[in-house]
Amino acid sequence: MGLLPVVIVGASLGGLRSAEALRRSGYAGPITVFGDEPHAPYNRPPLSKDVLGGGDVTHASVAFPQRAATADVDWRLGTRIASADLERRLVRTADGTEVPYRALIVATGLRPKRLSARTEGLAGTFALRTLDDAGALSDALTPGTQVVIAGSGFVGCEVAATARQLGCEVTVVGSGKLPMLGPLGPALAEELMRRHEAHGVRFRLGTHVAEALGQDAVEGVRLADGSEVACQVLVEAIGSLHNTEWLHGNDVDVDQGLRTDSAMRVLRADGRPWVDVFAVGxxxxxxxxxxxxxxxxxxxxxxxxxxxxxxxxxxxxxLAEDPDVDAAIAERFAPVPSFWSDQYDIHLLAYGLPALADRMELLAGRTDGECVYGYFVGARMVGVCGIGMRSEVMKFREEVSRYGHVAIGEPA
Amino acid sequence: MLKVDVDRTQCQNFGQCVLEAPNVFVLNAKDEMEYTPVVDDSELENVEAAIDVCPMQAISLVSGR
Structure with a gap:
């Protein structure tokens, strides 16, 4: 029997980067990556923008380049892992085959949350996460089609912009007071909504889709306030769920994501790490x-x-029994979150977590043009977000990355 | 030397590469990305990191020798 592989479950960005980084870090042993989609790893952000809008819904247009160092990775695509036994160090495919591992990296990501209203089996209802999802939705976004988008977050707003540019009639239904209110804060969220409305998008906010209307194909939605909106396409963009069900029965904490320590080692319920099980992404x-x-x-x-x-x-x-591993585990881990979003000619770029802020302040430019906002908790900058003005936004990244640094004697 | 290539039809001047490899990529005064196409081998790790973080996946390493 040969050496057991490092098994990576999930063949998207996290799985790919894990395999690459294992090689770059000197691990030369076998790596097996399982992915439930039939596609090799590809870049998802363009799906709601260029792919949906441009009609080039091919894997080649979004595939990540494969590096030479990972040419010998065993990619098991179209193979779903159904369960795992962390005590016995194995995972099981959907057909029951047991695959033992030397170490496991969990990179199973998210799937779209679906409406509690019945939409399964109703033609014209879509979610957007995968390339195949984008292909199906792209075909449905024809000029004049009435589109209801449930959800006013990143995906909802991006799909709204793309659908509008394709000539669809678009209504966004959101439970919040403003679209993308969490990540943008009130001033920018209000401006974003204004620009969407100037492009002809309608908003129904502070409510949600209570019922999907239609027998075989969707004909409209009924909102929580009882009003109805006609549509031939319903896009469900109300958030995501963590793909952790396959770990059921193991001693792990899956409440709102698979809990790890700062070394990304998966934790048991009592807080001790599984030393050979990691989670990423x-x-x-x-x-x-x-x-x-x-x-x-x-x-x-x-x-x-x-x-x-x-x-x-x-x-x-x-795996190399490097004596410095404990020092590496103890190293500070502080990745600066960053996000961007393209809607019409609006290019948003942000660092940090603006959603944590209690106050936002215009730092540069004009809100109705290009601008940069800082987001603060007390006097500390926790996030920065701009429309355009990328060099200006980037200047504040360093400050945002120091948010949690509290010098001795300084009030938190 | 390393040869770096940026697909200009893909690049949207996000500038994430600038953070990873500031000796190779810069944003000019108009917020457009400019880069040095041939750089020293010592930049390999930084360029690899820039390739990883490019939202448009527009950067590639043509050859390293």
């Missing part, structure tokens, strides 16, 4: 030193890469 709920080490999952694009590098380096050192 959107699925992981990890402590970030910038935010006082309170474990949180951060669903921003740069986090899979940052957490994969962290986990893989420590795992590679462990």
């Amino acid at each position: 959107d699925v992981a709920r990890f402590p970030n030193a910038i935010y006082g080490d309170v474990p949180a999952s951060i669903e921003h694009w740069n986090i899979p890469t940052e957490t994969a590098k962290r986990a893989s380096r420590i795992l590679a050192m462990q």
